Amino acid sequence: MREDEEQQSLFRDFRVIVFIIAIFASIIFIQPGYSSEEGFTTGLNYGLDLEGGSWLQVKLQGATAQLDADAEALSGAVLRNEIGDSINIVNVNTDNEQLVVTFTTTEQLTTARMDQLGLGQSTVTRENNVTEVVFYTSKSTLITSYLSDTLKAEVIPERTDSGSIEYEIRTPVSQEDLERIMSNVGGYIVRGSDGTPIYREGVREETRDLTKDILSEKLNTLGLKDIPVRVVGDDYILIDFAGMDLATAQDIASKPGKFEIRIATQGNASRHVLYGDEIQSVGIAGYNDRDGQWYTPFTLTDAGALALQRAAIETGATTDPMSHNLIMYLDENEVYSAPLSSSAAATLSQYPIYSWQASTGGDEESRAKAEQLQIHLRAGALPVKVEIIGSGQVDASLGEQFRSQAIFAGLMTLLAVAAVVYRRYRKPEILLPMIGIVVSEVIMILGFAGAIGWQLDLPSIAGIIAVMGTGIDHLVIITDEVLYEGKLPPRKVYLARITKAFAIIFAAAATTVIAMSPLVVMGFGALKGFAITTIVGVLIGILIARPVYAKIIHSVLEASAEKAASKSE
Amino acid sequence: MELGLTERLDSFVKSHSNRQLAAIPLALFLVSVIILGITFASTGSPVQLGMEFKGGTLVSVATTQSAESLEDQFSSYPIIDARETGSRVVMQFGPMSNEEQSQLAREVTSAYTGVEIKQIGPVYGASLQKQAVIAVLLSFIGMAAVIFLIFKTFVPSGTIVFTAMSDILIAAAFMNVAGIELSLGTVAALLMLIGYSVDSNILLTTRVLKRRGTVQENISNAMQTGITMTTTTLSALIVMYVVSTYSYVVIPSFSQITLLSDISIVLIFGLVADMTNTWLLNTSILRRYVTGSGQRRRKA
Numbered sequence: 001m002r003e004d005e006e007q008q009s010l011f012r013d014f015r016v017i018v019f020i021i022a023i024f025a026s027i028i029f030i031q032p033g034y035s036s037e038e039g040f041t042t043g044l045n046y047g048l049d050l051e052g053g054s055w056l057q058v059k060l061q062g063a064t065a066q067l068d069a070d071a072e073a074l075s076g077a078v079l080r081n082e083i084g085d086s087i088n089i090v091n092v093n094t095d096n097e098q099l100v101v102t103f104t105t106t107e108q109l110t111t112a113r114m115d116q117l118g119l120g121q122s123t124v125t126r127e128n129n130v131t132e133v134v135f136y137t138s139k140s141t142l143i144t145s146y147l148s149d150t151l152k153a154e155v156i157p158e159r160t161d162s163g164s165i166e167y168e169i170r171t172p173v174s175q176e177d178l179e180r181i182m183s184n185v186g187g188y189i190v191r192g193s194d195g196t197p198i199y200r201e202g203v204r205e206e207t208r209d210l211t212k213d214i215l216s217e218k219l220n221t222l223g224l225k226d227i228p229v230r231v232v233g234d235d236y237i238l239i240d241f242a243g244m245d246l247a248t249a250q251d252i253a254s255k256p257g258k259f260e261i262r263i264a265t266q267g268n269a270s271r272h273v274l275y276g277d278e279i280q281s282v283g284i285a286g287y288n289d290r291d292g293q294w295y296t297p298f299t300l301t302d303a304g305a306l307a308l309q310r311a312a313i314e315t316g317a318t319t320d321p322m323s324h325n326l327i328m329y330l331d332e333n334e335v336y337s338a339p340l341s342s343s344a345a346a347t348l349s350q351y352p353i354y355s356w357q358a359s360t361g362g363d364e365e366s367r368a369k370a371e372q373l374q375i376h377l378r379a380g381a382l383p384v385k386v387e388i389i390g391s392g393q394v395d396a397s398l399g400e401q402f403r404s405q406a407i408f409a410g411l412m413t414l415l416a417v418a419a420v421v422y423r424r425y426r427k428p429e430i431l432l433p434m435i436g437i438v439v440s441e442v443i444m445i446l447g448f449a450g451a452i453g454w455q456l457d458l459p460s461i462a463g464i465i466a467v468m469g470t471g472i473d474h475l476v477i478i479t480d481e482v483l484y485e486g487k488l489p490p491r492k493v494y495l496a497r498i499t500k501a502f503a504i505i506f507a508a509a510a511t512t513v514i515a516m517s518p519l520v521v522m523g524f525g526a527l528k529g530f531a532i533t534t535i536v537g538v539l540i541g542i543l544i545a546r547p548v549y550a551k552i553i554h555s556v557l558e559a560s561a562e563k564a565a566s567k568s569e
Numbered sequence: 570m571e572l573g574l575t576e577r578l579d580s581f582v583k584s585h586s587n588r589q590l591a592a593i594p595l596a597l598f599l600v601s602v603i604i605l606g607i608t609f610a611s612t613g614s615p616v617q618l619g620m621e622f623k624g625g626t627l628v629s630v631a632t633t634q635s636a637e638s639l640e641d642q643f644s645s646y647p648i649i650d651a652r653e654t655g656s657r658v659v660m661q662f663g664p665m666s667n668e669e670q671s672q673l674a675r676e677v678t679s680a681y682t683g684v685e686i687k688q689i690g691p692v693y694g695a696s697l698q699k700q701a702v703i704a705v706l707l708s709f710i711g712m713a714a715v716i717f718l719i720f721k722t723f724v725p726s727g728t729i730v731f732t733a734m735s736d737i738l739i740a741a742a743f744m745n746v747a748g749i750e751l752s753l754g755t756v757a758a759l760l761m762l763i764g765y766s767v768d769s770n771i772l773l774t775t776r777v778l779k780r781r782g783t784v785q786e787n788i789s790n791a792m793q794t795g796i797t798m799t800t801t802t803l804s805a806l807i808v809m810y811v812v813s814t815y816s817y818v819v820i821p822s823f824s825q826i827t828l829l830s831d832i833s834i835v836l837i838f839g840l841v842a843d844m845t846n847t848w849l850l851n852t853s854i855l856r857r858y859v860t861g862s863g864q865r866r867r868k869a
Contacts, residue, residue, distance in 0.1 A: 246686055250674065397682060398683040413809050459754070466836075472805070476798050504772050511771075515708040515712050
């Protein structure tokens with residue numbers, strides 16, 4: 001009768017109820033099962049080192065800096081690069097941010113040729129075998145052109161919040177090299193208010209995310225849908241290839257896809273126009289106010305522009321664009337199809353067109369399409385140069401072996417702990433709740449891992465074993481505080497003692513959590529699992545499991561004290 | 570066994586002066602600092618850096634071939650070392666180009682089973698190194714802040730922080746002596762040591778400062794609990810070490826799990842260091858602190 005009441009009060013306790021719910025929830029998340037072929041199964045995800053597979057960690061190479069240069073030296077350098085050495089700068093006018101450059105040359109130039117350079121609007125006059133050109137441009141356009149010619153890389157200018165222009169250079173260039181390159185045109189790296197040059201290694205966040213999207217997209221088009229591509233730190237991208245060997249993974253990540261533009265001839269038939277290598281650059285998807293359409297800009301090489309012009313004329317697309325769609329394929333899949341605009345068709349009948357805009361429509365969906373196309377046009381070629389800085393492989397059989405061995409190590413550890421605890425207390429009624437609580441903590445950590453889809457890897461398992469160690473430590477502290485010369489102390493003393501015991505274990509847990517947290521925040525791939533399982537385990541332990549242990553050990557001791565009392569009667 | 574240990578330790582503490590007690594862990598600390606200093610002077614870092622921090626490639630395969638024959642076979646790559654562990658051979662390579670890298674990966678995967686490959690670029694290794702140092706420093710500062718917040722008095726908190734530092738340094742010196750390289754696993758172990766080391770020290774300090782009764786009684790009681798805690802954890806770690814390192818001797822299909830083996834051996838040594846630091850150093854300082862200015866030496 002008395003014992004029944006005790007039982008009831010135990011199960012009515014708030015903490016015990018939370019504990020029981022947590023255990024049930026964990027079991028649901030772990031989804032334990034058994035099948036005759038596979039033996040024990042769970043719904044837990046395992047990391048590559050336990051499942052088999054490979055991983056690649058790549059660094060995005062590039063630099064961002066704010067730059068300035070002498071307008072005359074700069075325009076001279078750019079024009080000599082683009083047109084030839086016979087350039088003579090007459091004058092350069094600076095009007096706000098606009099530059100008006102007047103130059104003469106012996107070369108024959110047309111407005112179309114100047115437009116193709118993409119430097120700005122221009123007027124061209126030719127007298128006495130000398131061409132005089134006035135063109136309207138800006139310093140940032142010239143710096144961009146100068147750098148991308150010198151470094152043979154894409155350079156993207158962008159206005160920062162403070163209004164100055166920052167250049168993202170998508171190839172590795174050191175601060176010294178950049179300073180030297182700029183000094184050739186009377187330029188320099190702009191210094192911040194504290195006097196340090198505004199230069200940093202690495203690319204913009206958007207570029208990093210674009211690179212990540214392109215990688216994901218590429219893996220998707222290959223039918224590898226579940227391959228996670230993650231951003232680690234500022235400039236690193238980590239790709240996990242479950243069940244794939246390293247050599248294959250490296251091939252997939254480094255080879256671009258096959259991009260092709262075709263033009264519809266008759267019915268479903270089409271003819272080849274050009275491949276992805278004729279696409280010179282791809283711009284950022286934008287919205288055109290004039291026709292209310294989203295579009296992706298791209299430019300073609302000379303050969304590409306001529307090939308497209310020839311194909312358009314030969315198929316009759318210049319006269320009847322509506323029945324001759326331009327169709328784009330990536331790895332044999334159609335990714336875009338649209339007719340030439342009437343103005344483009346008209347121009348093509350006379351001149352090749354270098355700068356194109358692929359319009360996708362006016363709604364939100366079209367915006368997504370334009371952004372998608374931006375990725376497709378790059379044909380899986382990454383916008384930034386990447387370097388593989390880390391990689392690894394564990395093959396499936398070895399992963400499975402690690403898994404069973406790690407579980408074996410965990411079980412043996414538990415047995416060792418049980419043996420030591422039993423030696424110390426020599427009471428099964430203390431040993432059983434203690435081991436039970438430690439096991440329940442492990443179940444709850446696994447349940448938590450299942451709930452958030454956390455991948456259990458070897459470091460995580462090491463973390464779980466480490467938590468078992470601190471868990472036992474804390475249970476020993478509680479037990480020793482509660483046991484008063486081997487017996488249950490009077491209620492008042494008990495309460496004071498248990499409070500003190502929890503003060504000690506909370507303090508110890510707080511330091512462990514604090515000591516582990518730098519690892520969670522920092523960019524270590526491997527140690528993150530260890531730190532997260534340790535922190536989660538310690539929190540589950542002190543908040544859910546260990547208070548229940550205090551409760552259980554109290555009623556167990558009370559019950560055994562009563563039994564002893566009734567025996568002695 | 571551990572009861573015997575507790576009793577012996579207890580009577581040892583009772584029968585020696587504070588200065589005598591503190592001398593042992595302080596000497597250990599000093600020796601460790603000297604070992605770390607020598608390593609620093611000769612290699613440029615206080616502990617030997619492993620592949621993850623130096624950069625390089627590690628390939629481990631299941632094979633019956635000898636280490637020497639594999640070293641020959643892969644001599645066209647910058648192979649540094651090959652050694653046998655059970656039914657496996659682990660090979661270490663110096664830095665390679667991306668092309669060489671994938672060539673090697675292809676060659677190994679097509680010819681062997683149970684392949685494990687790990688590659689870290691030297692630049693990335695250096696940045697990991699920097700991050701590891703920052704992580705350890707941050708952990709340590711965070712831990713110290715929590716300890717000072719809890720005890721609010723300088724001597725006891727300062728002692729706990731020093732003890733944790735000494736544990737880490739002794740464990741690191743041990744790594745140098747035993748030839749264990751610093752890997753991500755051992756960094757994790759050193760950080761975990763911070764957690765374990767404060768456990769028993771917080772227990773001791775709380776019991777001595779906040780419990781009624783004589784200092785010696787409280788120390789004996791805390792020792793009873795603390796030694797149980799540490800021996801339990803130690804036994805868990807020893808089992809983990811043996812299973813992850815030597816289980817292939819009994820079960821040939823098993824192989825070494827280097828990560829678990831590294832973590833456990835470093836923690837084992839750290840915990841042994843922690844026992845001397847807690848029960849000799851911290852005890853003597855607390856005893857002196859509580860019994861007053863310490864002019865009078867306690868005799869048992």
